[in-house]
Amino acid sequence: MSKLAEKVQEELIQAINNDELVLPTLPEVALRVREAAEDPDISIPALSKVIGNDAALTARIIKVVNSPLLRTNREITDLQMAISRLGINYTCNLATGLAMEQMFQATSDVVDRKMREVWNKSTEIAGICHVLCKSYTRLMPDQATLAGLVHQIGVLPILTYAEDHNALLSDSISLNHVIEQIHPVIGDKILRAWEFPEQITLVPSQYLDFQRNSAKADYVDIVQVATLQSYQGSEHPLTQLDWSQVPAFAKLGIDPSLDMHADEDLSAAMEAAMSMLQ
Numbered sequence: 001m002s003k004l005a006e007k008v009q010e011e012l013i014q015a016i017n018n019d020e021l022v023l024p025t026l027p028e029v030a031l032r033v034r035e036a037a038e039d040p041d042i043s044i045p046a047l048s049k050v051i052g053n054d055a056a057l058t059a060r061i062i063k064v065v066n067s068p069l070l071r072t073n074r075e076i077t078d079l080q081m082a083i084s085r086l087g088i089n090y091t092c093n094l095a096t097g098l099a100m101e102q103m104f105q106a107t108s109d110v111v112d113r114k115m116r117e118v119w120n121k122s123t124e125i126a127g128i129c130h131v132l133c134k135s136y137t138r139l140m141p142d143q144a145t146l147a148g149l150v151h152q153i154g155v156l157p158i159l160t161y162a163e164d165h166n167a168l169l170s171d172s173i174s175l176n177h178v179i180e181q182i183h184p185v186i187g188d189k190i191l192r193a194w195e196f197p198e199q200i201t202l203v204p205s206q207y208l209d210f211q212r213n214s215a216k217a218d219y220v221d222i223v224q225v226a227t228l229q230s231y232q233g234s235e236h237p238l239t240q241l242d243w244s245q246v247p248a249f250a251k252l253g254i255d256p257s258l259d260m261h262a263d264e265d266l267s268a269a270m271e272a273a274m275s276m277l278q
Contacts, residue, residue, distance in 0.1 A: 013182065023157060024153075024160075025101065026194055027100065027135050029054045033050055033051060034195075047088060057098060061098070062077065065081075068268075070085075070086070080126050103138070104116060106160075108163055122152055127270055128148070128224045129144040129223055129278070139218070144219055147223050152183060153187045174189065186204075202219075210213075212247065217251040217252050228246070232261065233261070235260075
């Protein structure tokens, strides 16, 4: 590990421990949506009013409802119909996930590129999570999608830090090393601060623990398998792992040698899920 990476890592870990690290806050619309969802008596018109203030988000939710993944016999053209079709919880998780895209933007080109890269990878994994969840578990596809979207959320403060530290920004090897080492810890911290459900808060710090073996299949397993599947056929180091030794596959009842891209139905569903998020 380079001297630079070591120094940055120490600084960031110290900042985390002293609660001095500025954690990103959820976009305003996502905060309002989550607040609304906490009201057990929230009505569809009331939620529709909260989301309706954001024209871009409204358009995207209507797009999702009409996507091949969820399509109904008739086209849905207004937000209230969309919410009643998706359900309140599903809508809230989806709105939170889609609103988060605004956070992956930066002022410097280098950081902006890196953030887009992280967001694109997150939407790819979220799409695979949606399909795995629906095809192999009884867990909630909207939660699985959200878990996929936030699994690398800990990268944000590191990139924000890099924006102010040119030495780190110009040394991509050190930057990637720092990201790999500490995004999991920061990710958990951010999701706790956002008061996400416990089963999602665990995802950033545990999805790369390939020996992890919890009592039953959960969202960490889904993100883990989705991450491995996303690198299938590439040169990525994770493809060198012996997937048959990863407990998550057995827990989801998935054959480790399955290539989701080769299975026509799964492949089409994944394409649909990813395009729904982009």
